[in-house]
Structures are given as C-alpha cells and as structure tokens.
Amino acid sequence: MHVVATAGHVDHGKSTLVRVLTGMEPDRLEEERRRGLTIELGYAWTALPSGERLAFVDVPGHERFLATMLAGVGSAPAVMFVVAADEGWMPQSEEHLTAVEALGVRHGLLVVTRADLADPAPAMETARARLAAGGLAGVEALAVSGRTGRGLDELRGALDRLVAGLPAPDPGAPVRLWIDRAFSVHGSGTVVTGTLPEGRIAAGDELELPGGPVRVRALESLKESLPAVTGVARVALNLRGRAVPERGQALVTPGAWTVTDLVDVRLSPVGADGRGAGPGGQGAGPGVPGRGLDVPGGRGAAEGREGPGAPVDRLPARLTAHIGSAAVVCSVRPLGGRVVRLRLARPLPLHVGDVLLLRDPGRERGEVRVLAGASVLDVRPPSVSRRGAARERAAELAGAVPGAAALLRTHRLLRAGELRAMGCPPADEPVCGDWHADPEHWSRLVARLPEAVRRYAAGHPLEPGMPVEAARHALGLPDRRLVAALVRPPLSVADGRISGGRPALPAPVARAVARLGTELSARPFLAPEAGRLAELGLGPRELAAAVAAGALLRVADGIVLLPGADVRAARVLARLPQPFTVSQARQALGTSRRVAVPLLEHLDRRGLTERDGDHRRCRLPAPGTVPPNHRKSGQTSHRRTSPY
Numbered sequence: 001m002h003v004v005a006t007a008g009h010v011d012h013g014k015s016t017l018v019r020v021l022t023g024m025e026p027d028r029l030e031e032e033r034r035r036g037l038t039i040e041l042g043y044a045w046t047a048l049p050s051g052e053r054l055a056f057v058d059v060p061g062h063e064r065f066l067a068t069m070l071a072g073v074g075s076a077p078a079v080m081f082v083v084a085a086d087e088g089w090m091p092q093s094e095e096h097l098t099a100v101e102a103l104g105v106r107h108g109l110l111v112v113t114r115a116d117l118a119d120p121a122p123a124m125e126t127a128r129a130r131l132a133a134g135g136l137a138g139v140e141a142l143a144v145s146g147r148t149g150r151g152l153d154e155l156r157g158a159l160d161r162l163v164a165g166l167p168a169p170d171p172g173a174p175v176r177l178w179i180d181r182a183f184s185v186h187g188s189g190t191v192v193t194g195t196l197p198e199g200r201i202a203a204g205d206e207l208e209l210p211g212g213p214v215r216v217r218a219l220e221s222l223k224e225s226l227p228a229v230t231g232v233a234r235v236a237l238n239l240r241g242r243a244v245p246e247r248g249q250a251l252v253t254p255g256a257w258t259v260t261d262l263v264d265v266r267l268s269p270v271g272a273d274g275r276g277a278g279p280g281g282q283g284a285g286p287g288v289p290g291r292g293l294d295v296p297g298g299r300g301a302a303e304g305r306e307g308p309g310a311p312v313d314r315l316p317a318r319l320t321a322h323i324g325s326a327a328v329v330c331s332v333r334p335l336g337g338r339v340v341r342l343r344l345a346r347p348l349p350l351h352v353g354d355v356l357l358l359r360d361p362g363r364e365r366g367e368v369r370v371l372a373g374a375s376v377l378d379v380r381p382p383s384v385s386r387r388g389a390a391r392e393r394a395a396e397l398a399g400a401v402p403g404a405a406a407l408l409r410t411h412r413l414l415r416a417g418e419l420r421a422m423g424c425p426p427a428d429e430p431v432c433g434d435w436h437a438d439p440e441h442w443s444r445l446v447a448r449l450p451e452a453v454r455r456y457a458a459g460h461p462l463e464p465g466m467p468v469e470a471a472r473h474a475l476g477l478p479d480r481r482l483v484a485a486l487v488r489p490p491l492s493v494a495d496g497r498i499s500g501g502r503p504a505l506p507a508p509v510a511r512a513v514a515r516l517g518t519e520l521s522a523r524p525f526l527a528p529e530a531g532r533l534a535e536l537g538l539g540p541r542e543l544a545a546a547v548a549a550g551a552l553l554r555v556a557d558g559i560v561l562l563p564g565a566d567v568r569a570a571r572v573l574a575r576l577p578q579p580f581t582v583s584q585a586r587q588a589l590g591t592s593r594r595v596a597v598p599l600l601e602h603l604d605r606r607g608l609t610e611r612d613g614d615h616r617r618c619r620l621p622a623p624g625t626v627p628p629n630h631r632k633s634g635q636t637s638h639r640r641t642s643p644y
Contacts, residue, residue, distance in 0.1 A: 008082035013113035102373035110141035169198035174256030178324025202228035211243030257349035265374035336394025351423025432485035465497030556598035579615035
C-alpha cells in the first residue's frame with residue numbers, strides 16, 4: 001500500500017478529486033458534507049492501474065484548520081498538491097507549501113482542478129514556480145476536471161508513477177504510529193487509526209503509549225482484517241490496556257525511542273529566499289505576505305549548511321511544534337546561528353534526524369504562520385547553564401552530521417541501546433560490553449588512569465592497589481567494567497584493585513621486612529606465625545603492601561616467605577626420591593606442617609610439583625627457563641584475577 005496526502009487552498013477541489021478517484025466520501029462529518037468544507041482528516045482508497053493500492057489522507061484547506069492539515073501531511077511520504085484553475089495560487093496554497101517544505105516532503109504531484117471553468121495554463125505556470133521554490137521542483141503536473149472527467153485517467157497513471165518512485169520503507173524499523181483518531185467501538189473497545197510510515201505491527205504486539213503499555217488485539221487496513229501490516233499503510237488498531245490513547249500521541253516500539261521534552265535542533269527556515277514575499281515576490285499572488293523566519297541564508301540550511309550570519313534572535317519565544325499528529329507548545333532558546341533549544345510542553349518519542357515544524361499561531365490572519373523546519377540534532381542535550389556554554393554548544397552542532405559519532409562527541413559514553421533509542425545505531429565495536437565511547441574521550445581516560453592510580457598509591461601507601469570503584473569515581477565513569485577495560489600495562493587488575501609496577505614501601509615497613517629477612521635467612525621455609533609478624537610491625541595492611549611491592553611472597557593467608565622461596569623449595573624437593581609425601585617434604589624443607597601443606601599447594605598451582613593421591617613429584621623446568629604458571633584441571637587458584 002501507498003499513502004498520499006492532499007494539500008491546497010480551501011475549496012480548490014481536494015475532497016472532490018479524492019471522491020472521484022476512489023468512489024468514496026472522504027468527509028466523515030455531517031457538518032462537512034452540509035457545508036462542503038473539510039474540517040477533519042478524511043480517508044479514502046483505490047486501486048491504481050498497476051494494481052497498487054493507494055490511500056489518500058484528505059486534509060482541510062481552511063486556515064483555521066492548519067493544525068489538522070499538518071497532522072495529515074506529517075506522516076505521509078508524498079503530497080498531491082491541488083490548485084484551482086479559476087482561482088490560482090492562494091494564501092493557503094502558500095501556507096500548505098511552506099508546511100510541506102518545512103516537513104521535508106520531496107515527492108509530489110501537482111493537479112490543477114476545474115479545468116472546465118478556466119484555462120489551467122496560468123495557474124499551472126504559477127504553481128510550478130511556487131513548488132520549485134518550495135523543494136518540489138520537477139514534479140509531474142496535469143490539469144483535470146472532476147465534473148467532466150477530463151484528465152482523470154492521466155491522473156491515475158501519474159499517481160502510479162509517483163508511488164513507484166517513492167523510497168521503500170524499512171519493515172524492520174521501530175514502530176512509531178502517530179494517532180490521528182481515537183474512539184471506542186461497542187463490543188471491541190478502544191480503536192486508534194494512523195499512518196504507519198515504516199516498521200511492522202502484528203496482532204498480539206505490545207506497544208507503548210504515554211500512559212503505559214498496550215497490546216494490539218486486532219488490526220485492519222482499508223477495512224480489511226489482517227494478522228500484520230507493514231508500512232507504509234493506513235491502519236486501525238484495536239488496543240487493550242489501561243492507557244487512554246488520544247490524538248497527537250504515538251504508539252511506539254518499547255525502548256526504541258527517546259521520550260524527551262528537551263531537544264537541540266537546527267532550523268531550516270522557509271520563505272527566506274524571496275518566496276511568498278508579497279506582490280514583489282517570485283510568483284506571489286496578491287495578499288500572500290508569506291513572511292518566513294527572519295534568518296538569512298536561503299535553503300542551504302535544509303541541507304545542513306549554515307548561511308552567513310543566520311541570527312535567530314527575532315524568533316518568537318513560544319511556538320507550536322508539530323510532528324506527525326502531535327502539536328505541542330514549546331519555548332525557544334537560541335543558542336547561536338541556526339541552532340536553538342526547544343523545551344516541549346509534553347514529552348514526545350523522538351529520534352535524531354526527526355523534523356519538527358515550527359508554527360506561530362499568534363500571527364495575524366493572512367500571514368504565513370509556518371516559520372521553519374527544525375531538524376533534531378540531540379534528544380538528550382547537555383546543560384548550557386555555564387557562561388558561554390550556549391555559544392560553545394552552537395559551535396559544536398553548527399556543522400555536525402547527525403549520527404552516533406556526533407552523539408558520542410557530546411555524551412562521551414553511551415550504551416548501544418541508548419544510541420538505538422536516539423535513532424543512531426552504533427557502527428563501531430563497543431569499548432566494553434555494550435558501551436560505546438567517543439575515541440578522543442576514551443584515549444584521554446586511558447591516559448588519566450595511571451595518574452589516578454599513582455595519586456591513590458601516594459595517599460594510601462599500605463594498600464595493595466587502587467580499588468576499581470575508587471577509580472570509577474575518580475574518572476567519572478558510569479560502570480565498573482569500563483575501568484577494567486581502560487587498564488593497560490604496566491597496570492594490572494586483581495582482587496578488585498588496580499596496581500602498577502612495584503611501589504616503594506614506607507620506611508617502617510621496609511625495616512620490618514628487612515628484619516624478617518634476617519630471621520628467614522637461617523631457616524628460609526619456616527614462616528613466622530601471626531604473633532611474630534605483629535611483633536615485627538607487619539600487620540595485614542603492611543603485609544599486603546610488602547607483597548604488592550614484591551618484597552614478600554604470600555603462600556597462603558598468614559604465611560609469607562621471601563621472594564623466590566617457592567623455586568628454592570622445589571629445587572630442594574627435586575633431590576628427594578620421587579614421589580614423596582608431605583612428611584618427607586616437611587623434613588627436607590626444615591619447616592612445620594602448618595607451612596609445608598600450603599607451600600606444597602602453592603607449588604602445585606605453579607606447576608613446580610604434581611600431586612598424585614597422597615604423593616607428589618617434582619616438575620622443575622629445565623635450568624634457565626621460567627617456571628610455568630598455570631593450574632591443572634580441577635585445581636582452583638586462591639588468587640582472583642577479575643576485579644569483581
């Protein structure tokens with residue numbers, strides 16, 4: 001299915017044209033039919049000559065119903081612009097074109113109606129020029145008469161060619177269905193309708209509304225019950241849930257959108273190129289002031305180019321922002337150039353790259369009230385309360401290309417899910433887990449961590465390293481895993497602490513270690529008991545500092561020897577008849593069973609000995625090689641290498 005919205009001045013034949021093409025009445029309300037005036041959005045559909053099905057969203061042309069018109073055009077990928085041959089270009093023609101331009105609609109068709117009442121050529125010439133200035137240059141144009149049937153077959157062929165050239169929607173995209181109608185049906189309950197631009201909705205799906213989750217009980221498209229629908233499509237959904245849907249809300253895929261009331265945007269002013277400037281403007285009809293936003297620079301802003309100067313100081317402080325069927329009052333804060341910050345009166349589900357239409361409802365009748373399109377650059381903008389921060393933020397965003405890289409430059413660290421919810425799935429590999437980082441910021445963190453570890457060691461000389469949690473706070477990181485990912489040699493992580501190199505011991509601890517070394521020189525494998533260690537001034541903290549500095553070897557809790565004592569013990573045991581028992585090892589080493597058992601277990605872990613039942617045999621490597629440092633299957637190290 002394809003969806004096309006109508007646009008054009010009031011009473012130029014939009015509804016009549018839809019009625020003739022589809023055989024359906026798009027005006028739903030009795031008042032609309034009585035007055036011959038479209039007030040609400042109308043819907044009708046038909047089959048084109050190719051067999052493709054086409055749905056029309058028929059919008060009101062009267063200036064009082066501009067917000068309703070915007071709700072209809074907002075989700076449609078293409079527009080059928082209607083101009084009457086006997087009246088030509090009119091004020092609401094200009095305003096509708098301004099809205100279409102600001103919304104970025106670039107696919108359309110020009111239809112000059114009432115060709116039986118006047119020569120369509122002058123109206124077509126003027127309308128072509130206006131559409132070209134509004135971003136719809138080169139669209140197909142033709143004249144028709146709904147009364148006589150002139151040109152209707154050609155129009156159906158033109159519509160076929162129009163929809164054939166529309167970009168293919170992504171069926172895997174997250175759903176955002178802007179609700180344009182919400183009502184109750186006896187026996188079914190709540191029903192909402194809208195235009196699904198892309199994505200897929202199926203019966204049983206769970207979607208999110210501002211009031212909470214809802215489930216799709218059933219769905220229809222063009223009065224036909226279906227198990228699932230993919231965009232682009234007109235859909236009606238029967239919902240179940242506690243949330244009460246309203247027009248202007250959106251049904252969205254849970255977790256796939258950022259619901260926000262604060263956005264930074266880049267303005268794309270309309271009417272700034274002389275279009276709609278009154279009698280002297282290009283192709284302007286009389287009485288079409290068309291004053292756009294007072295921002296020089298022409299249409300370059302719509303393509304991300306900043307015009308010279310580009311002040312926005314005279315933009316009203318309060319405007320109405322439109323997207324889809326939503327119309328939300330917002331306050332405007334200029335940051336600099338074309339970059340402004342919008343504070344929305346209520347949160348909306350948005351992605352970076354969305355286009356909001358800014359309208360000034362307070363302008364006088366006859367003036368074009370659509371001021372600009374606003375392309376969303378950030379849906380979670382940082383604070384700009386510091387002096388000069390607004391100018392810095394504007395400079396940062398002035399030439400930014402919306403995407404994951406630009407968001408990471410601002411936010412530095414974001415999870416993959418956050419980037420997807422902001423509309424910018426990550427393209428690069430994460431730095432850790434699902435965390436993505438700005439490359440420059442990550443490099444700075446790598447450089448800062450060693451200094452943070454050195455400062456901590458200087459302030460806590462008896463601790464074996466900096467706790468991972470302390471490093472996380474020092475670097476302002478949101479996740480402990482990021483700290484471990486920053487560690488580079490000579491830093492290392494063990495037992496939840498970061499250490500680097502071998503720190504110098506405080507003088508009292510160094511003297512205590514020296515005294516212990518003197519005592520161990522005579523009997524190197526007879527580790528002193530806790531009482532003696534305390535007498536020497538080696539409590540738990542001092543022992544941990546000495547082990548971290550490499551001045552002592554920890555064999556097990558409470559048992560320390562001099563560095564290299566394990567290799568020396570293995571050499572002594574290698575001279576025993578193989579295999580040997582614990583008792584034989586204890587006698588050969590001249591130590592107690594309290595020390596011998598954990599020492600042998602330590603040698604097992606290092607691969608210097610191998611246990612076989614109650615016996616062991618020595619496995620010393622060849623002279624001059626480094627002893628292996630691995631664990632046999634089924635054996636567990638007492639030393640944890642994870643920081644957790």
